[in-house]
Amino acid sequence: QTQGRFGVEISDPVEKEKRVNELVQYMLIMDQKKIPIKKRDINRVILKGQNRAFNGVMEEAAEKLLEVYGFKIIELQDKLKDSYILVNNLELNESQKKLINTNQKDNAEMGLVFVILGMIFMNQNVIHEDEMWHALKKLGIFQDDLHSTFGNVKNLIMKEFVRKGYLRTELNTSTDPPTNDIYWGQRAEHEITKRNMLSMVCDINETQPSDWTYQMQLVMQEDQGSQQ
Amino acid sequence: GKKKAQALKTDFLRFNAADFCDKVRIKVSNGISKKENYGLSHDDWVKLGRTITPFFRSTPVLNFMCGAFQRDVVPKKKRTV
């Protein structure tokens, strides 16, 4: 009976086309905040209760986003199920990448995202919150202080980066008081390859990727996964 | 599987997060920021971001003004030239 429930199309093609275009526009606007876009909100704002048409409209919107803008819609999993993010699908060379500019605020924040993701990856995919804050002191970041560039940096890392899907936290109750373990979030998994992460980290600490056996294994696994 | 696990044990490089951040600071600030508490300047963070962002598959975002806000009804006035 699920066939009937999820397979309903909007019968009027003009009406469907309108919803598809609205959804494309909605996805681009919601992507401004980089917070995963919820299926519930799409149903409410775009389909206005015609929830059963979701799959059909979403499929066509995804095609347009890919065809016209080079953006791929990714459906998230686990706790973020029923929400979506956009990632860039264009394969660009170095000089082409330079044609896409980002503003200062976003650049600075991505710098911080990179440092944290790098630490997590190199630390065998997880870092304890305390260890992260201890390390970030070397970069002038203190968890309880306002930062001249990032403002409330504790909120930025533990709330904003988590909301955007760059980080995922898990409360570790084996410590007293309980502290957070920090992992790569699902957006990070889709936006950056482990190979690129490893080579950027190696560029900074002046080592070779092959020096890092565990991380290289993960890179190989990822390569095999993407070939399938 | 087992061989890989053994290779892991013989791995002589240990990652240290604090050392890594120290190296980030030195690399990005070209060694100018010597005292660790100084950290990175605003421009350094932007520079770091600019260097690494191309490796991320992030999407550029749409930014517009027309249609971002509601129109007000402005009381009609005659221009006094």
Place this chain on the structure above:
Amino acid sequence: MEVFGDGHRLFIQSMMSRGMMNISEVKEVISECGLDVETEFKDKVVKFVRLINQHIGPINLEIRKGLEEENGQPYYILANTAETSISRLSSTYSPNELELFKKLIESIVENEDGKIGSLAAMNLTDKLEKKIGKEEAENFFNRLEDDRWIRKNTNGKISLSVRSIVELDQYIKDVYPDYVKFCSLCTKLCLQGRGCENCGAKFHIRCSNVFFNKQGSNKTCPEPNCRAPWGQVVIH
């Protein structure tokens, strides 16, 4: 016939990230898309942009061409063309910041010279229902300049950039019909420009320069019904 491909997608993405591009930036992007820009560039750009517009039109986007009022430089702008309940979900700026921007447009449009001093701009915060701190307002004005909605000239005066003028063209005409003036030469909206003392007509600096150059030494007002001797009076 030209086929829509990765080059067009790259152009759209580059446009999204910058908002506007001058001709040499357009050239750079298009040549990165694999097009030979050395021959018949104008023709190629027109076709390239037309094809993109066919694809982005359905979601109310359009790449438009416009001239910067102050220096007459041409730019391509990615403009949102419709005001809908979905477009109002945009969150680049907070609702209160957008209110401040509206007040900024209002005072620029109402000023004869199309500019407003930085102090006067800061004082606009007093007109807001929900208050914005001075520092916050200053950061916002900097962001507006960074995002190329406004320009600050060397005297610190703020004017609307070509990006604002092109995208908000209809908005400004609709909301401020009693204040807007149109350039008598190109018939487009004119905020900054020269005015005729005799008839009050307004002209873009670039448009009038072109006109006067053709006229030679006996300069008269470009307005056909006026033709008063031009006294080199500049309204700003």
